[in-house]
Amino acid sequence: MQIAVDGNVKLEVLDFGGSGRTLIFLSGMGLDGHEFDDFAPMFLPNHRVLAISRRGFGKSSAPTPDEENYSADRLGKDVLAVITALKINRPVLVGHSLAGEELSSIATSHPEEISGLIYLEAGYPYALYSPTLGDPIIDAKDLQQHLNLLFLLRSRPVPTLLAWKHP
Structure with a gap:
């Protein structure tokens, strides 16, 4: 499915099905939501499972490649727009590699919108950034x-x- 998130930008959202607390998988750089095609179904017995292809990847829209369109905060807002559009209550976000940047942005700016974060090989400095500690x-x-x-x-x-x- 395609979800509008910002003007003419639409994101590809894969719905693997399942029921229970929603897990939303976010892919690493250069990959799309299909990165999780084999992994995500393992969680179906206890969770609803989605994967999002960030802007510019997979079947998602690719706006102009300027820094503002692809900043961590902009990508985080895209994820929040999907959560809002699908009326998902406090999902757990699971991010691989570069998606750690989006996870940290969302957790810093809107912690009330999520119930947890899982970093998969995403422990780089950008993933651990704290405005308090710097x-x-x-x-x-x-x-x-x-x-x-x-x-x-x-x-x-x-x-x-x-x-x-x-x-």
Whole structure:
């Protein structure tokens, strides 16, 4: 099925069936909800099981590839829009790899909407980010974005604060 989440953006949502508390699987980078075709059915005896293909993957819409359309918060809002559209009460979110970023965004901004998180090989710094404790790399990137905006408004070149690549 396709669920509208943001303007013209629709996400592919796979419904494996089942009953009980809903588990929603979120795939890793470069993959879609079908990543869980063999794994998700194992949970059917006790759970309703869904998988979402994030924007740009599978049969989901692919908006322009700018940072705003694919930020962790935007992807998290997409998941919340699916939860709302399907009238799901406090599901457990299960994220693989990069989906840890979406899990953490949702848990930080809307913890009341979910009942739990399961990280599958998603324990990277972005998955563990806490606004209270902070993370130097993520905080520096956030500061860089704010400086970019400030310098753009003043029509000046933007200095680069941080050049970091994941090992």
